[in-house]
Amino acid sequence: MKLKTTFMKNLIILSVFALIGLTSCKKQMNENQDLPNNGSSAKKFNEIKTSEKFDWKTTNELTFNYVGIPTIQPVKTTLTISSEDGKIVFYAGTQDMSSNFQTKLVVPTNMSNLVVKYGAVSKTYNTNVSIISFDILPTLVD
């Protein structure tokens, strides 16, 4: 009887460990399944498979639009587009407040935000877009 009890105890302990082990394996398997199937099997550069459309650029190209507004008298000041820390200036130029302006920006893919300044107006934009439109119109509050 004692032998049977001991056997049962061992069986239960083994089952618990097995369950824990299986759960761990399952989690591991799920984590692996969550990894994107994106060609990471390439171990050598010449094993990489990629579309002929891929351009290998580590930059994104954005279109920037300054939307001019009619002004009572001519107003000109400096328009700047820079990284958030201001260290990289992607554009700086004299801008007439009432004239439209468009330019292309080439922004590193590892840069998530751009800061646009016109006079005292400053706005931050995410770079995860193809077009940035900037104006100095205030937000209406009724």
Added chain:
Amino acid sequence: MKKLLLSIVTGLLITANTHAQTALPILNAESGNRSLEQANCWSFGSASYTNATGLPITGSWSILSNSPSNPSIGACWIKTPWIKPGSGNITLKYKNQSSTAGSIRRIILSYIPHNAADPGNIKEGTLVRFDSISYSSPFPTTSQNLSFAIPAAIANSTVPYKVMISLVGVGGNSGSRLIVDDISVPGTYFADPANNCLPQVQILDKDGDGVADNLDEYPEDKDRAYNVQVPNASASTLMFEDLWPATGDYDFNDFVAAYDAVAITNADNKVVEVKITSNVMAIGASYNNGFAVQFDGLKPDLVQSVKGNITNNSKYSTFNDNGTEAGQDFLNILVFDQARALFPGVGGSGINVNPEGPFVNSEKVTVTIAFNTAKESAIEIKDLKLNPYIIVNQNREIEVHLPDYAPTGLANKKFFGTEKDNSNFEKGVYYKTKNNLPFAIKVEGLVPHMIEKQDILSGYPKLADWAASEGKEYANWYNASEGFRQNKLLIYLEGVK
């Protein structure tokens, strides 16, 4: 006398950026967009524009008060921008939406002096009420022409004021609002929409180029105003394989260089100069390559001069009088003709590719390209499309460019389509293999390069995922994030992160 002369000279150096003297236009709401007026420094407190049927007094739009339930001067108002008041009368048109709902309707006029010491953003002083008109029921529902004299205290002032028109009342509901139109306030516009609508100030502009000194990178040089990163040429690391059209060991360290290009523009946004800075970080092969940049689409004669490049009386290139490379359709600048010459006294085939060192710094090369700024030939930032490349082992006929960047006119076309190269000129495909693999990579920022003979994937494993996903995954494959680099296979020179 000396002091007098000095003050005259200083006065000449500091040019005031004077604004035109413009009369404040009539506010008639016809823009239909109140924010346009706000951008021009009018301000509105609980007053809106309306084009509802039967409400506009003149034209298609008028200004509508809130539901008048509070006679306080601040309940509903319109403020002019900062003006230098003139003399005469402030005029406006008024009617009420309904004749009977409510007990009082009142239009109150006040002026606000400027107070530079105001800790807030709007710099308004204490409001002074100077006139008003009140109506009791029944209110006028047809247009009334109202006129209020500008008080003597501010008439023809040389300092700025705002005029505030309050539209208030007691009783009634949303159907009994005040409507005004064609507000005319005699005075000279004196607000600066680019500076929080504060009063205009004289701007220091020592060089007189129209760019205020605090915004001018070159405040004492009228020909220069701004520094701008050249598109697609931000501080980056260029990594080349140099066996093109054959492929190599893909360690991308045959030629590694830090590369940066900044344009200097003038107040008219024309490019005055481009400064290309480069220093070689590694040479992982035996070839002695040159480094050059083509300005795609630009003619060589747009350039006045080229200074700072190191050509060692190049045996393979000749130059135009302005320093650009001769025989090219597009503007080409030879930055340096021999990478190895930038490491004086350093021998051996590999430089900075052995993890044991020694590590040496190359001579830093900064080339200044001065452009013509005459109107007919001046270029702008958008015209700058830089195409950096290497000239392989002193052979001017063999170039290696970044993927899909065209060769220059001096590259021998006979090599294209041979060995592993799969360029297709008709499709604009250049310097790629049949499997779309490049012969050179440009990475933003200064990043470590591979040690000799180690495939780049062993140092940057996420590069494969990035390429296979067409750039959608692991766009930051070169970052120092955990798991993105195998540091024991990478060489970190000074300044590399």
